[in-house]
Amino acid sequence: MRAPAALFALPILMLLGAPAIAHEVRPAFLDIRETAHETFAVLWKVPAQGRMRLALDAHLPKQCIERETPTRSFEGSAYLERWTADCAGGLRDGKIVIDGLKATLTEALVRIEYKNGGTEVGRLLPEAPSFTAAGNQSYLEVARTYFLLGIEHILLGFDHLIFVLALMLLIHDRWMLLKTITAFTVAHSITLAGASLGYLSLPQRPVEATIALSIAFVARELLKSRPTKARLSETYPWVVAFAFGLLHGFGFSGALKEIGLPQSDVPLSLLAFNLGVEAGQIIFVAGALAIAWAGRTMVGLHAALARRAIAYGVGTSAMLWFIPRIAGIAA
Template identity: 60%
Template sequence: MIRLLALLIGLVPLIAAGPSAAHELRPAYLDIHETKAGDFAIVWKTPALGEMRLGLYVRLPETCQPIGEPVNSFEAGAFFERWTARCPDGLQGRSLTIDGLRTSLTDVLVRLASADGSTQVARLTPEMPSLAITASQTTFEVAQTYFVLGVEHILLGFDHLVFVFALMLLIRDRWMLVKTITAFTVAHSITLAGAALGLISLPQKPVEAAVALSIAFVASELARSQSGQRRLSETYPWVVAFAFGLLHGFGFAGALKEIGLPQTDVALALLTFNVGVEAGQLLFVATILLAVRASSALLAIPLGPVRMTASYMIGTMSMLWLITRIESFWS
């Protein structure tokens, strides 16, 4: 538990540095959309290290030629490059490569949308920096890609993990913790599916700010629980988890909307992304429980001061998130 608190303390400078610092851990994103036969609109988004651009560059097949000059911009802690390319023979059966990826620590999400509505989504890594472009993905490839994206998204989503961590500190009873995590899962699955399918929607920036506020609320409840007064969040924590889970689902949907869903396997992609999110969440919960058990066996640490310290650390981080996300409304 002491190590976990040290981790939280160490994250404060990262969060205080603003959204740009957090993006160092996020993947780059390449979107290629075929506007008409042989013409492709390309958006290349790379994370920033402060004000420095990561040295990652898109290498299209040799038959592709740019049309006009690219348009560059810096938005929300990332560099964007937009241009149009003409590939007379199309992209099917060819490959693209991300130069510089082998020596980096990030991944690249690639989405290709054809003029006929079909899509291909892939994740490139330092070990596999090239993509063979196919007419369509197999069912297994779709499931594997979206499952990994779901796991990756939750494990890089510090705000969602901190919320779950705060719930774990707040709830003393293991059975109640299971019900609470289940309620959180069911709730964000509902809004994730609804938002990804376009049935419901909320603007992303206010949602991200509200997610930070939800973490601050749980941190406040955790701090007040030390007084011995029984609160609603302790008596019925699954109600709080369900209510805020609906909100967090919109946050998950934001990432899925950016990636997009394959037209031929919408249900499968949505299901496996959500299963990936839950697998990552369960992995996090199991890791925390094992760490707590190991710490309790090795060190006799009273949990009261630990919970109080953690509540202030979590509250501080969540308010820093809230401030930076409100500031982003005008950026």
């Protein structure tokens, strides 16, 4: 039975209509490290394109005084500021504010590392652009922040979601669907861990362009599918999922590096982020199956027409992502 074949059109086509923002909702990152008693090295990282950056500014608590004028630079797809601050009495109970966050759709991650080995992480949102330092956090609180970041990344990573959607449309039964999603999960977990820990490396721009091509490939397989003759991608969809999952893992690792993977607690933050990605993926798959059921039983949606329309939408979105990404490589 082709359970996901009648995936209901409206919400999915809305998803396909957002190609321009795939992987563009990147968080800002404020890294604060105590280098001496009440002295902190600060790194402020803001998403940028070329020489244009988001109009975000980080403000430390009032008791913090800059030692020197911050150094400013553009590196890759980010704008960076670095400075050193003296904070009388430390940061405990001090308020950190990200000015301009309310006017954006992004968020900011604040990470503080204290000289005594303690850390704390705060996730600032447009509706809550300030963070009060507690002086330390439990491992559970740090893991929770990275878990939520993982969920958010996959649910806003439209290219990853559309790839999963296209795979679902290729599958004949739910057991094969389970194997396929598991293969994708295992594969991207391998490269996410390897790249984040420094064992594997690929340039991010070519990776993003190839991810777009992987989506176009699966869309083409959908359109070439015939009831009388199963294609290789339909017979062994888990192989396709695993192969391209390895590639998508590099995309996830690039996002994790963008938000600042803490070197002192890599296993914890990496595990929590990956579990968040998996939780978000499960939410998406469950939602897609629920929409499929609604399309079949409530609306009487024509499965073949819906499947073909979605395939064209997936392929079009993939190429709309691919063109600017390949242009970015050539620039």
